[in-house]
Amino acid sequence: MGLFSFFKKEIAIDLGTANTVILHNDVVVIDQPSIVAIERDSGKILAVGERAMMMHGKTHENIKTIRPLRDGVIANFQAAEHMLREMINMIDFKTRFLFPPALKMVICIPSGITEVEERAVKDSAEQAGAKEVRLIHEPMAAAIGIGIDVREPNGNMIIDIGGGTSEIAVIALGGIVNNKSIRIAGDDFNADIEEYMRNKHNMMIGERTAERIKIEVGSAITELETPPDECIVHGRHMSSGIPKEIKVNYREIAECLDKSISKIETAVLNALDMTPPELSADIFRTGIYLAGGGSLLRGLDKRLHKKTGLQVHIAEDPLHAVARGTSIALKNFNNFSFLIR
Numbered sequence: 270m271g272l273f274s275f276f277k278k279e280i281a282i283d284l285g286t287a288n289t290v291i292l293h294n295d296v297v298v299i300d301q302p303s304i305v306a307i308e309r310d311s312g313k314i315l316a317v318g319e320r321a322m323m324m325h326g327k328t329h330e331n332i333k334t335i336r337p338l339r340d341g342v343i344a345n346f347q348a349a350e351h352m353l354r355e356m357i358n359m360i361d362f363k364t365r366f367l368f369p370p371a372l373k374m375v376i377c378i379p380s381g382i383t384e385v386e387e388r389a390v391k392d393s394a395e396q397a398g399a400k401e402v403r404l405i406h407e408p409m410a411a412a413i414g415i416g417i418d419v420r421e422p423n424g425n426m427i428i429d430i431g432g433g434t435s436e437i438a439v440i441a442l443g444g445i446v447n448n449k450s451i452r453i454a455g456d457d458f459n460a461d462i463e464e465y466m467r468n469k470h471n472m473m474i475g476e477r478t479a480e481r482i483k484i485e486v487g488s489a490i491t492e493l494e495t496p497p498d499e500c501i502v503h504g505r506h507m508s509s510g511i512p513k514e515i516k517v518n519y520r521e522i523a524e525c526l527d528k529s530i531s532k533i534e535t536a537v538l539n540a541l542d543m544t545p546p547e548l549s550a551d552i553f554r555t556g557i558y559l560a561g562g563g564s565l566l567r568g569l570d571k572r573l574h575k576k577t578g579l580q581v582h583i584a585e586d587p588l589h590a591v592a593r594g595t596s597i598a599l600k601n602f603n604n605f606s607f608l609i610r
């Protein structure tokens with residue numbers, strides 16, 4: 270390791286609506302929910318990531334929790350900058366520094382992002398301490414993370430279902446041939462569950478409880494081969510106002526998520542319809558790759574297979590595929606420089 274690389278540290282960042290993942294030397298060093306807790310009066314940051322998430326939905330007048338990203342882009346610039354700075358400070362670089370290292374960051378961005386939104390990502394990274402900031406498009410990073418050789422003249426379809434957005438992209442020859450981004454993803458599934466619990470069970474639940482229900486019994490189809498056990502839910506009964514316990518099964522959740530999942534299916538069909546025929550032929554052979562936390566929803570792969578007739582593969586580590594791909598691009602900067610802006 271030269272003296273220069275000793276003082277210079279390179280990190281790959283997936284600044285997601287739901288989670289922020291940071292890799293250094295191909296190792297995940299940060300994997301935290303994208304959330305900040307702030308003291309209202311002073312504006313002081315009380316916590317970020319896991320600790321702030323524990324406060325979410327349980328705050329009192331003087332504390333608020335903010336999710337700095339919405340629909341894949343920065344919605345609250347100041348909170349995003351604070352969150353990034355704090356998370357970078359949490360990284361253990363395994364070396365002691367007399368002064369902060371020069372940080373080079375490669376950050377992935379949704380492919381449908383506007384110039385202003387892109388600038389916000391760069392600015393917040395610079396404010397958080399970056400000396401050099403480069404950007405890469407998320408579908409491309411996901412493909413690299415999945416292990417696809419993106420430079421080959423083969424078409425591949427990648428669907429990244431995150432917290433805020435579902436991105437459907439066809440890539441070939443190192444470029445994005447077509448891309449469809451819809452603002453329906455994991456957050457919307459949670460909102461569907463909250464609404465369902467209100468309407469069907471007369472029960473108010475918070476976002477964190479909805480997330481737990483989704484993980485424990487969430488499903489995209491009503492017939493699962495290995496159904497999960499029912500999930501016990503606690504919330505506030507709407508008419509009496511008293512805390513209550515009920516059981517929820519996967520079939521109910523599959524029904525309540527049906528509308529949102531149908532919208533994702535329609536977007537996938539549109540993207541396939543827009544794909545040039547030679548690339549369609551490739552996708553027929555290779556199938557569809559799923560990444561992002563949303564792809565962990567039970568039966569989603571089966572449902573998409575049924576809808577399209579294509580093979581559907583889930584990335585090995587869907588929650589980290591995009592960040593991993595970003596890290597590979599950073600490490601092999603010369604080979605992937607054409608993808609990095």
Ligand SMILES: Nc1ncnc2c1ncn2[C@@H]1O[C@H](COP(=O)(O)OP(=O)(O)OP(=O)(O)O)[C@@H](O)[C@H]1O
Pocket residue numbers: 283284285286287288289340341342430431432433434435454455456480483484487560561562563564565566567587588
């Ligand atoms: N087992 C699971 N079943 C269903 N959904 C899950 C599961 N695990 C995580 N998720 C969902 O995945 C989403 C987070 O995925 P991911 O970290 O890929 O999103 P993100 O990159 O932060 O968001 P975006 O890409 O939209 O900015 C959350 O909505 C979370 O609830």
Ligand SMILES: [Mg+2]
Pocket residue numbers: 283285286429431432561591
């Ligand atoms: Mg993402």
